[in-house]
Each structure stands twice: as structure tokens, then as C-alpha cells.
Amino acid sequence: MESTVSVSKGVFLFKNGFKKVKNPKKKTQNKNFFEKSFGKQPWYVAFKRNWKIIEDEIKNLQHRTYNTLLNDIVNYIKSFHNQETSDSLETIIPSATLLTGVNQPDHFSQFAALIDKIREEVTPHIAMISSQDAPTVKHLVENTVWQLIHGHEKLESIDEEDDDLKGTKKLKKNQCTFKTLKQWYTSQFLGQSPRKKRHGSMSSRSMVIIIPDFESFNCNVLQDFVMIASSYVPSLPLVFVFGVATSVSALHKSFPYHVSSKLLIKVFHSQASPVYMNQVLEDIFLTHTSPFHLSAKTFELLTDVFLFYDFSVTGLIQSIKYCMMDHYYGDNTKTLCCERSKIEEAITKLTTEDLENIRQLMSFRPFLESQEDCQTRISLFEDDAFFREVLCSEINILQDYIYTFYTCLRILLAFVKDLPKNLLGKSVREIYTKCAQENVTSTQAFKECMQLINFQSQVKLVDSIKNALKIVNTALQVVSPVKPLRTTPSKSNVDNIVINHDTGENFVKAIRVHLMMFSRQIENASTECSVISEVVDDENEVENVPGNRYKLKEKLLKATRVDKVQSEFSMVRSRFVSYLEETLSAGLQPPPTRALHELRWAARGRVCARLLGAPRAALHTALTNPVHYLQCSCCRLPSADSVGRSLPDVCAAYKLHRECGKLINLFDWLQAFAAVLRPDVDTDDSQEDTAVHVRFNRAVAELQFLGFIKSSKRKTDHVMRLTW
Known part of the structure; x- marks a missing residue:
């Protein structure tokens, strides 16, 4: 047989020295x-x-x-x-x-x-x-x-x-x-x-x-x-x-x-993969230098997918990248998610429409209502130049808050990671999920952690304070100064803006000073307790008679009464725990409490539906309402339960099988299927039609492949329904 002769039709290729030319521009x-x-x-x-x-x-x-x-x-x-x-x-x-x-x-x-x-x-x-x-x-x-x-x-x-x-x-x-x-x-x-061997690698x-x-x-x-x-x-x-x-x-x-x-x-x-995941999150994404941050629910969703499914750090990074793309896509106001040095440039490039989008944020209304001056409120809405000034100030304050938030987050971890029961967690990501979702300082777990710290030994408490000092010193090395906006003229009512200055570099420096002070005090504090014994003698007391046991017992208790005075270490430790609670309460306020937090934190929104598919729901929608995916007028039905001849065969068979019980008679199913396809033809004639048989067999095979039915061993002419 010749090389170009075949039983079936085909295409025969002869190279003839032809060389495929690569197009370098195609990939570009x-x-x-x-x-x-x-x-x-x-x-x-x-x-x-x-x-x-x-x-x-x-x-x-x-x-x-x-x-x-x-x-x-x-x-x-x-x-x-x-x-x-x-x-x-x-x-x-x-x-x-x-x-x-x-x-x-x-x-x-x-x-x-x-x-x-x-x-x-x-x-x-x-x-x-x-x-x-x-x-x-x-x-x-x-x-x-x-x-x-x-x-x-x-x-x-x-x-x-x-x-x-x-x-x-x-x-x-x-x-x-x-x-x-x-x-x-x-x-x-x-x-x-030999010479090449000697000089060769x-x-x-x-x-x-x-x-x-x-x-x-x-x-x-x-x-x-x-x-x-x-x-x-x-x-x-x-x-x-x-x-x-x-x-x-x-x-x-x-x-x-x-x-x-x-x-x-x-x-x-x-x-180990979880260790590498913690490094990626703690060193890159859960830092104040990161321009983009995840909300608590989104972050918890991504970590749950990692821990319960694939243990893939690459998949986690790609999911975060998708969240970042969804956060930036089509919104020029998200250009404010940048380094502090570029905030001024980004604000000057915002258009009037972009400024209006910022005014429509949910967190802008509480900020507006907090202003006492009516003229200031009006200027925030009508004067774009004034609003740019205020926006620059608020974004820098938000940046200070982020800097303080992540610093306090790591300070809290330094004190609670070795506590029994791990009430708040042992890693930054676990504590971040709790702190970004609610005010963690008001929870019962935080209060129990403070009680446990109040029982720690002198050596352990000093070690924890030194670890916290290392965190504070590291944070202070990378801080950058705030640059006010100078491209627009300042308004006289800028001074009337109510701004919260309780966060930032000065806040962290104050923490450093207090930690150093408490560290020296705790190291030098004495752990000995002074005991004062008081023996109460009542000269007027009547001499005890042998039968009066109650008075004898009372006299002995008074004679052995001991008053203990707290040691110097205990008093300093109590003061330190009180200071720690107060500082963390100010620095760990959740992000939703801050103005314009939507610009820096990505909400869950559509991310959950896109990253976690629902194949069962999508399959049910495709089979019951195919117009949802096909977008054709022929598959449009008056109601969701109706069955029409214009539907794909597998959709019609699926809707008919939902009307049956656990065991489905194939003959009855075929009758109903034929009645849908040929409503004008007699039932017996439509059943004998070979095309109807073929279409029905194919639809049943597709449903069996999808896992909706299987053959039954109890009755040969029946199939068993597997879902719903």
C-alpha cells in the first residue's frame, strides 16, 4: 500500500526540509x-x-x-x-x-x-x-x-x-x-x-x-x-x-x-509548608509596609483553603494576587494604596469623579458626622481643593494607624504566644484574624491572657518585655516621616478638622520608653513579701470557761491573724499589665473603625464566590435553567419547573428524573421524554422513533456520567437516583 493510501480519509504531511519559523513577536x-x-x-x-x-x-x-x-x-x-x-x-x-x-x-x-x-x-x-x-x-x-x-x-x-x-x-x-x-x-x-584534563573542570x-x-x-x-x-x-x-x-x-x-x-x-x-506560609504572610503581607491588606474574613478564607485543602503557598499567593486585582480593578481611588512618599502625587491626580467616589464610602459618613463645624462639612462636599488637603491628612493618619496596628499586633504576640491554652494563637496570622475582625481587647480570651501574664515569673516577664522591645526597635527603623500636601492652597477651616493623633511613630516611641522603664523596674524589683502578724489581746475579755468552745476558737483566730503585704515585683507587674491593656486597647482598634479604611483593605465581596467554586450549584443551575449560561431565547421558559422541547436533551431528562422517586422506571422515563420531544405525535409512535431512543440513551448516559443516577441491581429495568 502506498504511503498516501489509507482506509479512512486523512491528511498526510511531508516535511521536504521545511523548517518551522518561530515568530518572536507572537508571544510579546x-x-x-x-x-x-x-x-x-x-x-x-x-x-x-x-x-x-x-x-x-x-x-x-x-x-x-x-x-x-x-x-x-x-x-x-x-x-x-x-x-x-x-x-x-x-x-x-x-x-x-x-x-x-x-x-x-x-x-x-x-x-x-x-x-x-x-x-x-x-x-x-x-x-x-x-x-x-x-x-x-x-x-x-x-x-x-x-x-x-x-x-x-x-x-x-x-x-x-x-x-x-x-x-x-x-x-x-x-x-x-x-x-x-x-x-x-x-x-x-x-x-x-592530559593537558585539557588537567585544566578542565x-x-x-x-x-x-x-x-x-x-x-x-x-x-x-x-x-x-x-x-x-x-x-x-x-x-x-x-x-x-x-x-x-x-x-x-x-x-x-x-x-x-x-x-x-x-x-x-x-x-x-x-x-514544612505551614512554616513557609507563616513566613510569607508575616514578612510580606502582614506588615505596615505592604500597600494592600486583606480583611479578616477574606484572610481567614484563604488560610482555611491552605490548611484544609492543598497546603500550597503558591496557590495562596495567587489567591492574594487575585484579591489585589479585584481590589484595584477599574477604581482609580485605589491608587492611594501606595507608599507614603507617593500619596501626595496620587491625590493630585484624582479627578472630581474619583473624589466623589471617595465621599460615597461607608466610612466617610461617620468621619463627616464627627466634625462639629457646619462650614467644614459643607467644604468637604463642595470644595475639592479643601477635600484634597483633608484626604492627604487622613490617608497619612491611616498609614500611621496601620503602622501602629501591626506593631501592637506583634507586641501582643510576644506576650501571649507561650501562654497555656493558646487563647489568642501562636502566630501573627492567627492574632491578625481576631484583631482585624473585632476589638480583641474587649474579648474574654484577651482578659484571661492578661490574668495569666499577671501570674508570670520575673524571669519570664523580663524575657517577654525584651522580645517586645526588639519588635519596637525593628519597627522604628523603617518608619518614614509624614509629608503634607502642598499642591493646593490651605483653607482656613482645615484647623477645624477633628483628627485622632493617638497613633503613629510617637505612639510607638512612647511604648518603647515605657517598656524600657518597666524592664528595669521588674529586673531590680524585690520578690520578698513582708508579713505583719497581729495578736489581738482583749483585757476586758472574760476568762474562757472550759465549756465555751466558740469563744476559744474566736480568740485563736484573732491571735493568728496575718496581714501579707505585696512584694515590690508584684506591684510593678500589676502596673505593667494595666499599662499593657491600655496601650493595646488604643493600638489594636479594628480597621472598620477607621475612616477611609476601604481604600487599603480589600473586602470579601465577590472574592469568596470566585475563589471557592460551587460546582454542585452551578451544575444544578445549568440543567434546570440552561438559559443562564447559553443566553439563548429558545431555552427561555415561563417557569423554572416547566419542560419544553427546545431544551437540551440532558436538561429535559434531568427535570423529568427529579419528578420520580428513588427508583426510576426507564420505560416510564422514556415515555415522558418522548412526550416532551414530540407532543403532537401519538405516544406509541414517538416511542418507536429511533431518533428519540438515541437521544434518550445519550441523555441517560450523560446523567450517569455526571453522577445523578446509576443502574439498579434490584430491578433491571430501573435506575437508582443518587442525589437530592
């Missing part, structure tokens, strides 16, 4: 499409700038987090790169087992950082094989050898011109075997002259094979691959890196003894 055009639409909008510019700052901080945190672990793995790989060590291993392959945890979406960034580190310090010959690319041993060997030879470059990214420059003949996938790898390795490194001889998802591989495929690779260890310096999500026992269960004996396993533990 797709990338810049969103920027072309919104690139000049102020809200998009502010969002892009602020997210770039957050993204850079996340990358720096990832580098600090992975740095120690990656250095340990790289040093382990380096230890097997000299010739003496390689010869002594014989058929044993060095294997680094990295316990990554169950947070699968975060593994990509971790292994990407590992590959960059190995390529930079050890060798460019790296192969990373995932389970989906290696269903059989043949595919696993081909992908591994190809990546090792071409320096872990993807197949589509290598052009023929690059191969000509490198002088390397392009290999086909079916030619990539360990024998080919051995020949290539011999010609590249062992075939060099020994790290270039290494070959690292990374398997990031060990549990997803077929055990037999990996066993055969390890046995094949072990036979080439004397001539090829191979090193394995296994990414294990669960525990080391998974590796031992997958490999029998004759296979595991070929591996020299060393285990490396990565940081």
Missing part, C-alpha cells in the same frame, strides 16, 4: 494585550508597581528559605565528583532523597531553584523527568539520555543552527540509550588530552537525574531504570535526586532489597 503580543487595554489606567499602573514590589520580596524570601537546603544537596552531589570516589562506588548510585511535602504546586519553584544551583556550581548535564513523560522504561531512558546530552534543554527549544554552532549532531529520541550516553561521555571527557563530568514526583511513577519502571543505570556507574558518574512528597518509607516500599542496595540514599528535609 499576547503578553502585552492586557497592558495595551489598561496600560495607561492609573489603577493598573499602581497595581503593577505594587505587585512587582511584593513579587520581588517573595523571590528574596524563597532564596533565603531554600538556600540552606539547596547548599546541602549541592555539597552532597559535589562529594561524589572526584575520580577516586566514583571508582570506589562500583555499581552504587549516590541518591539524594528530598522530602518535599504534599504541597504539589510549590515543588516546581523548589526544583527550579535546585536545577539553577546545580547548573551554576556543579554541572550543566541535568535531567528532570516527571511521571507523565516516562510511562515505560523506554521513554524514561530516552528522555533522560536526551536531556543529559543536551544540557536539560527542551526539544522544541533547540534549533539546527544551535547544533551546528555546538558541533553536536542532533540525536533522535529512539537513538538515546545508555550506550549512546556512554559513547558521548567518553568522547567528551575521557577522550581529552571536574564538575562538568557529573550527571544528575532528578525525579521530582517519585510516588507518581510506576514502581516496576523505576526499578528497571535503577538496575540499568547501576550497571553503567563505573563508566558514568550518575547521581539521583528523588523528590518524595510523603516519607522515606515510600521509597523503601517501592524498591526491593536488590534494587535499594544499588542506591546510596541520604535524606534531606525541606521546610
Whole structure:
């Protein structure tokens, strides 16, 4: 049969030396499409700038987090790169087992950082094989050898011109075997002259094979691959890196003894996902330097998704990014979510419409009603220049409040994190959820924490105060001064504005002074209690008679009465607890109590519905009311319970099956379905129609695939209803 002759019709491709030309502008055009639409909008510019700052901080945190672990793995790989060590291993392959945890979406960034580190310090010959690319041993060997030879470059990214420059003949996938790898390795490194060997880099001889998802591989495929690779260890310096999500026992269960004996396993533990999540939140998002903040309910929603579902920090960051996009989208007033140094510039660029949107915020009304001067209230509505002055002042006060709020938040954590029962939590995110939702100082949990602090020892209390002092000193190092607005003329009634100056840098400095004072007083306070015994002698008292036991008991109690005076430490500690309650009450007021807090805090709103889908409700809506998604006039019905012939077959079958009980007779169901499709035709004739049978069978199969029904074992001509 000729190459272009086939039983079925088809398209036959002949390359004829044709080479696909890549369009470098295509990816750029797709990338810049969103920027072309919104690139000049102020809200998009502010969002892009602020997210770039957050993204850079996340990358720096990832580098600090992975740095120690990656250095340990790289040093382990380096230890097997000299010739003496390689010869002594014989058929044993060095294997680094990295316990990554169950947070699968975060593994990509971790292994990407590992590959960059190995390529930079050890060798460019790296192969990373995932389970989906290696269903059989043949595919696993081909992908591994190809990546090792071409320096872990993807197949589509290598052009023929690059191969000509490198002088390397392009290999086909079916030619990539360990024998080919051995020949290539011999010609590249062992075939060099002694002078080149002496001056050549020994790290270039290494070959690292990374398997990031060990549990997803077929055990037999990996066993055969390890046995094949072990036979080439004397001539090829191979090193394995296994990414294990669960525990080391998974590796031992997958490999029998004759296979595991070929591996020299060393285990490396990565940081726990909740610990890394706390670092991301505490160092980046839950700080006064962050331009964007989450409301208590939104923050609690995102952390619950993390803790109860995927343990993915990458997913949490992307969810926060979506919340930030939703907060900025289409609203130029959100340009005020910026650094303090750019607030003045952002206010001057606001239009009259933007100022009117700020006046319509829910928190603006209490601020307006707090002003006693009627002329000031009128100016806030009618005079844009005056309103800009007031807005600049209020935004700076809000910035001071944010600075004080997060500082007091960490001070509270320093005192309550080691208390029994963990009434307020042991991390910043737990306390933030409580403090941002309500006035935490008025709750019973806070009062119990203050009582427990009032029972702490002298050493423990001094340590807590020193930790709080470190937090205050760190906060004072990054504070920036307030810049008043000078682009518009000041009005005479600006002085009549009622402003709350109880937060800011001066507030934190006062806390620092008091903490230092209490620390010295508690350290130098005496813990000894003075005891005063008073013996009451009543000369006029009648001598006790032997039978008067009540008077004898009363006399003995008076004689042994002891008055204890509190020690100096107890009195100082009581004063400190009272001061702590008063300070935290002023600094931990919830954000909804502040004016214009909507500009900086993202409300829950549509975020919950977008981030947490409701597939069951969406499926029910699609089947009962398809016009909601199809937006067509033919599917529009007079009522939600009615069934029409214009509906899709699966929708009609779904509505009919809801009218039945737990067991559905297929014949009766077919009769009702045929009556809906052919209302003008006799029932018997419509049932005999082949098209009706086919459409009914397809609708039933779709409902069974969706999980609404299943076949019944009790009656062969019935199906069982599974939902509702």
C-alpha cells in the first residue's frame, strides 16, 4: 500500500526540509494585550508597581528559605565528583532523597531553584523527568539520555543552527540509550588530552537525574531504570535526586532489597509548608509596609483553603494576587494604596469623579458626622481643593494607624504566644484574624491572657518585655516621616478638622520608653513579701470557761491573724499589665473603625464566590435553567419547573428524573421524554422513533456520567437516583 493510501480519509504531511519559523513577536503580543487595554489606567499602573514590589520580596524570601537546603544537596552531589570516589562506588548510585511535602504546586519553584544551583556550581548535564513523560522504561531512558546530552534543554527549544554552532549532531529520541550516553561521555571527557584534563573542570563530568514526583511513577519502571543505570556507574558518574512528597518509607516500599542496595540514599528535609506560609504572610503581607491588606474574613478564607485543602503557598499567593486585582480593578481611588512618599502625587491626580467616589464610602459618613463645624462639612462636599488637603491628612493618619496596628499586633504576640491554652494563637496570622475582625481587647480570651501574664515569673516577664522591645526597635527603623500636601492652597477651616493623633511613630516611641522603664523596674524589683502578724489581746475579755468552745476558737483566730503585704515585683507587674491593656486597647482598634479604611483593605465581596467554586450549584443551575449560561431565547421558559422541547436533551431528562422517586422506571422515563420531544405525535409512535431512543440513551448516559443516577441491581429495568 502506498504511503498516501489509507482506509479512512486523512491528511498526510511531508516535511521536504521545511523548517518551522518561530515568530518572536507572537508571544510579546499576547503578553502585552492586557497592558495595551489598561496600560495607561492609573489603577493598573499602581497595581503593577505594587505587585512587582511584593513579587520581588517573595523571590528574596524563597532564596533565603531554600538556600540552606539547596547548599546541602549541592555539597552532597559535589562529594561524589572526584575520580577516586566514583571508582570506589562500583555499581552504587549516590541518591539524594528530598522530602518535599504534599504541597504539589510549590515543588516546581523548589526544583527550579535546585536545577539553577546545580547548573551554576556543579554541572550543566541535568535531567528532570516527571511521571507523565516516562510511562515505560523506554521513554524514561530516552528522555533522560536526551536531556543529559543536551544540557536539560527542551526539544522544541533547540534549533539546527544551535547544533551546528555546538558541533553536536542532533540525536533522535529512539537513538538515546545508555550506550549512546556512554559513547558521548567518553568522547567528551575521557577522550581529552592530559593537558585539557588537567585544566578542565571536574564538575562538568557529573550527571544528575532528578525525579521530582517519585510516588507518581510506576514502581516496576523505576526499578528497571535503577538496575540499568547501576550497571553503567563505573563508566558514568550518575547521581539521583528523588523528590518524595510523603516519607522515606515510600521509597523503601517501592524498591526491593536488590534494587535499594544499588542506591546510596541520604535524606534531606525541606521546610514544612505551614512554616513557609507563616513566613510569607508575616514578612510580606502582614506588615505596615505592604500597600494592600486583606480583611479578616477574606484572610481567614484563604488560610482555611491552605490548611484544609492543598497546603500550597503558591496557590495562596495567587489567591492574594487575585484579591489585589479585584481590589484595584477599574477604581482609580485605589491608587492611594501606595507608599507614603507617593500619596501626595496620587491625590493630585484624582479627578472630581474619583473624589466623589471617595465621599460615597461607608466610612466617610461617620468621619463627616464627627466634625462639629457646619462650614467644614459643607467644604468637604463642595470644595475639592479643601477635600484634597483633608484626604492627604487622613490617608497619612491611616498609614500611621496601620503602622501602629501591626506593631501592637506583634507586641501582643510576644506576650501571649507561650501562654497555656493558646487563647489568642501562636502566630501573627492567627492574632491578625481576631484583631482585624473585632476589638480583641474587649474579648474574654484577651482578659484571661492578661490574668495569666499577671501570674508570670520575673524571669519570664523580663524575657517577654525584651522580645517586645526588639519588635519596637525593628519597627522604628523603617518608619518614614509624614509629608503634607502642598499642591493646593490651605483653607482656613482645615484647623477645624477633628483628627485622632493617638497613633503613629510617637505612639510607638512612647511604648518603647515605657517598656524600657518597666524592664528595669521588674529586673531590680524585690520578690520578698513582708508579713505583719497581729495578736489581738482583749483585757476586758472574760476568762474562757472550759465549756465555751466558740469563744476559744474566736480568740485563736484573732491571735493568728496575718496581714501579707505585696512584694515590690508584684506591684510593678500589676502596673505593667494595666499599662499593657491600655496601650493595646488604643493600638489594636479594628480597621472598620477607621475612616477611609476601604481604600487599603480589600473586602470579601465577590472574592469568596470566585475563589471557592460551587460546582454542585452551578451544575444544578445549568440543567434546570440552561438559559443562564447559553443566553439563548429558545431555552427561555415561563417557569423554572416547566419542560419544553427546545431544551437540551440532558436538561429535559434531568427535570423529568427529579419528578420520580428513588427508583426510576426507564420505560416510564422514556415515555415522558418522548412526550416532551414530540407532543403532537401519538405516544406509541414517538416511542418507536429511533431518533428519540438515541437521544434518550445519550441523555441517560450523560446523567450517569455526571453522577445523578446509576443502574439498579434490584430491578433491571430501573435506575437508582443518587442525589437530592
